[in-house]
Each structure stands twice: as C-alpha cells, then as structure tokens.
Amino acid sequence: MKFLLVEDNAELANAICARMRMDGHVVDHADRIQDAFAFSETGDYDLILLDIMLPDGDGRSFLKQHRDGRKDTPVIVLTARSQVSDRISMLDLGADDYVTKPFDHEELQARCRAVLRRKAGTGQGVIELGNVRFDPVAGSLTVDGKAITLRNRELRLLELLINAPGQIFPKHKLFDRLFSYDEDVSENAIEVYIGRLRRHLEHASLRITTLRGLGYRLDHE
Amino acid sequence: MSDTVNVSGSLRTRLTLTLIGGAAVLTVLVFVVIRGYVAQIAQQGQDSILAASVSSILDAAILREGAVEVDFPYASLSMLSTDADDRVFYAIYQDDGLLSGYDILPEPTAVSGAATVHRTVDLDGTAIRMATAARTLIGADTRTIVSVSIAQTQEALAVTLNRISRNVVIFGAGFFLLTVVLSFWATSTTIRPLRRLANSITRRGPDDLSPVAGPVPNEMAPLVASLNRLMGRLDTSLKQSEDFIAEAAHRVRTPLATVRSHAEATLQRVDRDENRMALRAMIRAIDESSRAAGQLLDHAMITFRADHLEREQVDLLEMVRELVIRMTPVAQMKDINLHVTGVDSVVATGDAILLQNALRNLIDNALKYSPPESEIAIQVMAHPKPRIEIRDQGPGFPPDEIDDLTTRFSRGDNARGIIGSGLGLTIAQDVAEAHGGTLTLSNLPGGGACATFSL
Numbered sequence: 001m002k003f004l005l006v007e008d009n010a011e012l013a014n015a016i017c018a019r020m021r022m023d024g025h026v027v028d029h030a031d032r033i034q035d036a037f038a039f040s041e042t043g044d045y046d047l048i049l050l051d052i053m054l055p056d057g058d059g060r061s062f063l064k065q066h067r068d069g070r071k072d073t074p075v076i077v078l079t080a081r082s083q084v085s086d087r088i089s090m091l092d093l094g095a096d097d098y099v100t101k102p103f104d105h106e107e108l109q110a111r112c113r114a115v116l117r118r119k120a121g122t123g124q125g126v127i128e129l130g131n132v133r134f135d136p137v138a139g140s141l142t143v144d145g146k147a148i149t150l151r152n153r154e155l156r157l158l159e160l161l162i163n164a165p166g167q168i169f170p171k172h173k174l175f176d177r178l179f180s181y182d183e184d185v186s187e188n189a190i191e192v193y194i195g196r197l198r199r200h201l202e203h204a205s206l207r208i209t210t211l212r213g214l215g216y217r218l219d220h221e
Numbered sequence: 222m223s224d225t226v227n228v229s230g231s232l233r234t235r236l237t238l239t240l241i242g243g244a245a246v247l248t249v250l251v252f253v254v255i256r257g258y259v260a261q262i263a264q265q266g267q268d269s270i271l272a273a274s275v276s277s278i279l280d281a282a283i284l285r286e287g288a289v290e291v292d293f294p295y296a297s298l299s300m301l302s303t304d305a306d307d308r309v310f311y312a313i314y315q316d317d318g319l320l321s322g323y324d325i326l327p328e329p330t331a332v333s334g335a336a337t338v339h340r341t342v343d344l345d346g347t348a349i350r351m352a353t354a355a356r357t358l359i360g361a362d363t364r365t366i367v368s369v370s371i372a373q374t375q376e377a378l379a380v381t382l383n384r385i386s387r388n389v390v391i392f393g394a395g396f397f398l399l400t401v402v403l404s405f406w407a408t409s410t411t412i413r414p415l416r417r418l419a420n421s422i423t424r425r426g427p428d429d430l431s432p433v434a435g436p437v438p439n440e441m442a443p444l445v446a447s448l449n450r451l452m453g454r455l456d457t458s459l460k461q462s463e464d465f466i467a468e469a470a471h472r473v474r475t476p477l478a479t480v481r482s483h484a485e486a487t488l489q490r491v492d493r494d495e496n497r498m499a500l501r502a503m504i505r506a507i508d509e510s511s512r513a514a515g516q517l518l519d520h521a522m523i524t525f526r527a528d529h530l531e532r533e534q535v536d537l538l539e540m541v542r543e544l545v546i547r548m549t550p551v552a553q554m555k556d557i558n559l560h561v562t563g564v565d566s567v568v569a570t571g572d573a574i575l576l577q578n579a580l581r582n583l584i585d586n587a588l589k590y591s592p593p594e595s596e597i598a599i600q601v602m603a604h605p606k607p608r609i610e611i612r613d614q615g616p617g618f619p620p621d622e623i624d625d626l627t628t629r630f631s632r633g634d635n636a637r638g639i640i641g642s643g644l645g646l647t648i649a650q651d652v653a654e655a656h657g658g659t660l661t662l663s664n665l666p667g668g669g670a671c672a673t674f675s676l
Contacts, residue, residue, distance in 0.1 A: 009475050015482030022489055053471055080474040097547070102478035102511050105485050110550035151594065152553040172497060176488055180554065181504045182589070 001112075001125060002026045004043065006036040006059065007051040007078065012101075016049070019105050024163060033057045040071065047112055048075045050095070060093055067094035074115045078103070106156075106177065113137055127162055129220055130205030134162055143204045150200060153178055157193050161208065161218035170215040233412050240404030248393045248400075259385045263378050264350070271352035271371050272337040274301055278313065278369045284358040289315045289367055303377035310349070310372040315365055322370075329353045329368045342372070349374050414438050418445065430456035466518050473514050481507045516582075516644040523575055523648055527655035530572045537567040537576070537609060538601045544581055545599065548588065556594040559584070563601030569676050571656045579652035582645040583611050583672050590615035590670065606658070608675030617664040626662060649674060 003020060007013040008031045017027045028043060030036040033056050040048065048066075052059040063075060077098040091098070096115045099108055116137045127134045133142045136159045141148045150158065156178060161169065175187045194216060198208050207219045274297050281293040291313055301309045312322035314329060327342055337354040355368035414437055421435060432449035481504060488500045538561075545559045552559050569576075587597045595614040602608050618626060627650040649672070650660040658676040665671050 009479065012475060012479040012482060015479055015486060019482055019486040019489075022486060078478075080471040080478070097550075100511075100515065101474040102481040102507055104508075105482065106554060107551055110554055114550045151556045153556055153593070156554075170492065172492075172494070173489070176497070176501075181501055181508065183555075183593075 001046040001116075002028075002044065004028050004030065004036065004039050004045045004048045004073075006030045006033070006048065006054070006062070008032070008054050009051075023109070031055075033059070033062045036062055037065075040066065040073065045073050046116065048073055049078055049108075050075050051078050053080065063093045063095055072119070074119050076108070076111060076115060104180065106180070110152075113139070129162065129165065132162075132201075132204045132206055134158065141200070143201065146203075148200050151196075153193055154197050154200065157190075157197055161216070162206075165206075165218045165220050168211060168215050168217045174216065232415070233408050236408045236411060237404055240407060241401050244397055244400035244404065248397045251396070252389055252393045255389050256382070256386055259389075260382055263381055267350055267373065267375070267378055268339045268352060270301060271339070271350065271373060272354070274298065274371045275337060275352050275354045275369045278311070278371070279354060279356045279367065282313075282356065282358060282367045282369075284360040284363070284365065287360055287363050289320060289358060289365060291321065291367070298371075301371070301373055305376035305380055307374045307376045310344075310370075312370045314368045314370075320367070326351065326370050326372055329355070329370055344372070347374055350378075414441060422448075430459070466521065470514065470518055474511055477507050477511050513644075516648065519578055520644050520648055520651075523578065523651055523655075526572060526575055527651060530575070530655060532570050533573060535569055535571050535573050535576060537569055537607055538563040539566065540573070540577055541580060541599055541601055541609060544577065544584060548581075548584055552588055552597070555588070555591070557588060557591050558596045559599065560596055561599045561601070564603065567601050567603040567607050569607035571676060572652075575652045575655065579649040579674065580609065582649050583609075583674060586645050586672070587611050587613040587615070587670070606675050608658075608673055610671060610673050612665060612669055612671045614669045617668060617670045618662050620664065623662050623664070627660065646672075 003025055005013060005016055005020075005027055007016065007029070010031065013029050013031065017029055020027045028039050028045075030039050031054075033054050036048075036050075039045075050059045050062060054062075059077065063077070066073075066075065074096040075094070077095045078101055079098050080101045096118070097111050099111060113136070117139070125136055127136070131144045134140075136155075139150065139152075139155050141150055141155075141158065157174065160174060160177060171187050171190055175190050178190065178193065179185060194208055194210070201208065205221045207221060209217045209219055211217060277297040278291065278293040281297070282289055282291045284290075298309055298311065301307070310323045310326055312324070312326045313320040317328070319328075325344065329338075337352050339350065339352050341348055341350050343349075349372045351370055351372035353368060353370040355366055357364055357366050417435070418433065418437060418441065421433065430452045432452060433445050437445050484500050484503050484507070488497060488504070491497055491500065541561055541563070545561055549559060584597070584599070591597055591613045592615060597614075598610075598612045600610045600612075602610070627646045646660070646662070653660045653674055653676070656676050658674070661673040661675070663671045663673070
C-alpha cells in the first residue's frame with residue numbers, strides 16, 4: 001500500500017517509514033502542511049497518516065482543507081494529546097480514525113485495514129496464488145472459489161507468509177508480529193495458529209512447511 | 222467547589238427589619254408629638270374660656286360703700302358648660318377672705334397684676350383646671366383686692382383627647398403598615414440587581430469565564446470589577462494549564478513514539494533471543510510510561526471537569542457503539558469479540574467527554590484482561606437507572622482486593638505482566654461519582670469480571 005506520512009519529528013518519521021517499508025509498503029514523508037498538500041495533489045495514496053502539531057500550522061486545518069477539496073483518501077491522525085475532546089473534534093473534522101503516540105505498529109496496521117475496509121476500498125493488494133485468492137484488506141480468503149472464514153490472527157499470519165512465499169520465517173519473528181508485548185504466552189503458541197491455518201488451507205495449492213529449528217515456510221505447489 | 226458558603230445573616234432581612242424598625246420608632250414618635258400638641262391646644266381652649274369667665278366676673282365686681290358687690294351674669298358660668306357635664310367651681314375672695322363660692326378650692330396665692338394664672342389642682346382625686354385673676358377695686362377712701370378663681374373638671378377634655386388619640390392611633394397604624402409594605406418593595410428593588418448578577422453567573426456554562434457585561438448599580442461596581450478580574454485570572458490560568466497539559470503530553474509522547482518505533486523495527490531485524498527479550502522489555506516499559514502519562518493527564522482533566530460538569534443529553538447506547546467501533550481493531554488483534562446489547566436508546570444526562578473516558582477505560586480494562594478468542598459482553602440498560610454492564614471472560618477481580626481496586630495506583634495481584642497504570646478504575650469511579658452514580662465490581666459465577674457503571 002502507498003502511505004503519506006505527515007510528521008515534523010524527523011526521528012519519528014524515519015522510524016515509522018523504516019517500519020512500514022519492512023512490511024513492503026511505500027511511504028512518502030512530508031514534514032510540513034505545505035509539502036503535505038504538494039504530495040497529496042500529485043501522489044495517489046491509499047492512506048494519509050497525519051500528525052496534529054506541525055511547524056507551519058495545525059494538522060486539523062490540513063484535514064479540513066483536504067475534506068473541503070472533496071478528497072476521500074482516508075486519514076488517520078497521529079496525536080500526542082490524550083484529551084478525548086481533542087479526539088472527538090478530529091473525528092468531526094473528517095479524520096477516519098486516530099492513534100495516540102506512541103502507538104503499536106500492529107495496531108496502526110489493524111486500524112489502517114479497518115479504515116480501508118470501511119471505505120469499501122477492497123481489492124487493493126489482492127494476492128492470487130494457484131487456487132487461492134487472498135484480500136488482506138477485506139480479510140477474505142477463497143480456495144477454489146469457496147470462501148473461508150479466518151480469525152484475525154490467522155489472517156495476519158497468512159498475510160505475513162503469503163507476501164513472501166518460499167521465505168523461511170523463524171518462529172520468534174512470527175510470534176513478535178502476532179502477539180502484543182503484554183501477552184503472557186510462550187512462543188509455542190504460534191504452533192496453534194500454524195495448525196489452524198494448515199487446516200484452512202487443506203484444499204489449497206499452498207503448503208506450510210515446518211523446518212525443524214529454523215521456522216516455517218509457505219510453499220506454492 | 223461545592224455550595225458551602227459561610228452565610229451570616231441576610232441583607233434582605235436586615236434591610237427590611239431596619240426599615241420596619243425605623244417606621245415603628247417614627248410612628249410612636251409621631252403619636253406622642255401629635256397627642257401632646259393636641260392636648261396642649263385643647264388645654265389652651267379650656268384655659269381661655271376659664272380666663273374669659275374669670276374676667277367677666279371680675280368686670281361685674283364693684284365697690285359700693287366699702288363693700289364689694291359682685292352681681293355676675295349667668296353666662297359667666299354657663300359658657301363653661303360642656304357635653305360631658307363637667308362640674309364648675311368658683312370662689313370670690315375679698316382680700317384674703319372668701320366672699321362667695323366654694324371653699325374647697327385652694328386659696329389663691331399672691332396674684333400680681335392683671336395676669337390670669339392657670340394651674341391644675343387635685344380635688345378629692347380629680348384633676349381640675351383652675352384659672353385665677355385678681356383686680357384692685359378703688360373706692361372713695363378704700364382699696365381692696367378682689368380675686369376670682371374658676372375651676373372646671375376635665376371630663377370633656379379627656380373625651381376629646383381620647384377621640385383624637387384613637388384617630389391618631391388608627392392613622393399611625395395605617396402609616397406603619399404602609400411603611401412595612403413599602404420597605405418590602407424597597408428591599409426587593411435594592412436586592413434585585415444582586416440577584417440578577419448571581420443568576421447570570423449561575424446560568425453560565427463551566428467554560429464561560431467572560432467578564433460580567435450587564436449594567437450594575439454604582440455600589441456593586443467594585444464587587445463586579447473584582448469578580449471580573451478573578452474570572453480573567455482563572456480563565457488565563459485554565460487556558461495555560463490546558464495548553465500546558467497538551468504541550469506536556471506532546472513533549473513526552475513524541476520521543477517515546479520515536480523510541481518505540483525504532484525498537485519495533487529493530488526487533489524485526491535481530492535474531493538473538495537475549496536481544497529480542499531486551500527490546501520487548503523496552504517496548505513494554507515505553508507502553509507502561511506512556512499509558513501512565515496519558516492516564517495521569519486524563520485523571521487531572523477529570524478531576525477538574527468533575528467540578529464543572531457540562532451536562533447534556535447523552536445516548537449511552539450510541540456512545541458505547543461508537544466506542545466499540547473505535548476499539549474493535551484492537552480487540553480483533555486478540556480475536557476478542559465486543560458484543561453490545563441494549564434497547565433502542567438509553568438517554569442520560571451527563572458530561573459526554575467524562576462518560577466516554579470512563580467507558581473507554583472500562584472496556585480497555587476488559588480487553589487487557591480477556592484471554593484471546595473470548596467475548597466481552599456490554600449491556601446498556603435504561604431501568605431502573607441508566608447503567609452499563611461490561612462482562613469479560615478473563616480471570617476476574619481478585620476477590621480479597623475487589624474493594625480496593627478503585628483506589629489510585631492500586632492494581633490487582635493478577636495484573637502482573639499486563640500494562641496499566643492503576644488509574645483506569647479510579648477514573649471510571651470518579652466519573653460515576655461526579656454524576657451521582659456508582660461503579661460496582663463483581664465476579665461472575667462462571668468466571669470473568671463484571672464492571673457495572675450506573676448513573
């Protein structure tokens with residue numbers, strides 16, 4: 001997906017961009033409202049991540065102008081404020097959602113997906129592999145044209161694996177992505193989800209292979 | 222800031238009582254003065270008739286061959302007749318001897334000149350008014366002094382005085398009653414601007430700290446001026462502290478966000494277990510401190526707002542539904558299902574921002590303690606009181622600590638490993654209490670916690 005990040009703190013922007021690119025997203029970075037307008041006019045973005053306190057103005061004014069210009073690119077506000085009233089006013093101004101800094105990257109991804117789903121923007125980034133069709137935004141999986149319902153964690157696991165077929169994912173990498181930092185579970189919990197995913201993919205042309213001591217790999221027959 | 226005001230006396234009562242008291246004193250004074258004046262005039266009337274009577278008798282006295290003859294006309298005494306049949310006494314003296322009349326009258330003292338002397342004497346317990354005059358009669362070779370005293374009881378005078386007194390009393394009472402009515406009117410007119418000022422300030426919203434603009438009487442100007450100055454200072458300091466809170470949050474959270482994002486990105490790149498553990502611990506610590514900072518600021522805001530509730534009609538069901546939409550992406554990450562039930566709409570009166578904050582904290586708590594792939598049931602009920610029940614399938618509250626969990630910074634024994642500040646339940650309870658409601662924590666029979674937030 002293609003993101004526009006409007007954030008004046010260079011360090012934070014670098015960190016967010018680095019993290020996003022790791023997941024294969026394209027990120028443009030603007031550190032001023034002026035630049036943000038320039039970017040949003042020319043680029044075709046799936047989502048805008050907007051900081052509120054910017055050097056040349058309030059992010060809310062960007063939001064308002066953005067909406068007045070009848071642009072429907074979804075906007076998720078990154079706020080460092082905690083007051084609820086502030087959040088409410090941002091939603092009133094046309095933000096689709098907000099996350100409070102510091103935010104969990106997985107949570108931001110989940111919110112992006114939810115916003116895109118609400119905007120009926122499904123169909124982006126659909127992956128078709130053999131008899132499998134996977135829409136990460138809608139969270140839908142069809143095998144041989146038959147819809148299969150996945151739980152959220154199964155879905156995120158599949159998304160990780162299907163984006164890089166043939167690549168070996170160590171158990172701990174998958175664990176770090178799937179479980180939040182305060183969940184008190186062992187890394188072996190990942191086996192449960194691998195097992196479920198295997199059952200869902202029973203009739204698919206995809207196989208999840210366990211490589212003892214190394215991790216898991218998705219293979220396409 | 223409650224309604225405790227050190228009240229001592231009432232301006233209205235004091236003003237009314239002062240006016241009525243003044244009127245009472247004035248009424249009595251007017252009564253005494255008028256009565257005294259009327260008595261004096263009436264007495265003068267009686268005195269002048271007595272004097273006329275005396276002088277008409279003296280005029281009739283002649284000296285014939287050394288003997289005094291007094292042949293006074295009947296009218297001399299009949300002019301004294303009254304409605305009350307006052308008794309009349311007379312006595313005529315030649316030199317010092319009684320010539321004619323009643324000897325019960327006191328003898329005249331040395332009378333000088335032609336002046337008539339009036340005095341009130343006591344005759345067998347009755348007060349009588351007596352006029353005495355003397356005249357020197359000169360014959361061929363004799364001269365003698367004739368003095369005449371006429372006395373009259375004062376029945377008619379008393380009757381007149383009583384009648385006048387009664388009228389004066391009626392007049393005085395009327396005057397007094399009128400003054401009482403006037404003093405109530407005057408008091409309420411005087412108090413009205415004060416009341417108007419109090420009303421205009423009471424009716425204000427909690428955020429309205431603008432100066433009082435309406436016209437006020439001269440005497441209230443210093444009060445209103447200092448009130449305006451006070452509100453100005455309060456407004457400035459509130460704005461400053463709000464800006465300060467926002468700025469503080471920004472300053473604290475932005476670097477934390479940088480550290481967290483870097484840590485997350487780095488975590489994806491390292492493979493050694495001890496490095497991963499260290500990074501995970503770092504992220505947890507960041508979450509812990511940012512959450513604590515956030516809730517401290519929320520708590521400060523709630524403490525402030527609880528004193529100035531901005532009440533409005535709030536649909537609790539709609540509010541819960543919106544919150545659930547916001548929180549669903551987070552819930553889904555743990556495959557937790559947020560299930561809301563309730564009838565059409567549950568309308569309550571309250572501060573929307575506070576209520577939303579409290580409910581968010583309660584749902585947040587339920588999310589944190591729920592196991593993956595479980596359900597959180599949120600039920601919104603209107604009767605008997607608007608209330609919201611949040612049930613989860615987590616471990617429940619520790620039974621022996623359940624009463625202390627709403628204390629600031631207290632966390633249950635089972636909270637270890639879960640990120641929290643110990644302020645969430647305190648915030649929810651403070652909000653409930655600010656609205657006159659309660660927060661009840663209990664454990665469900667089949668396991669799981671139940672938080673009931675009722676207004």
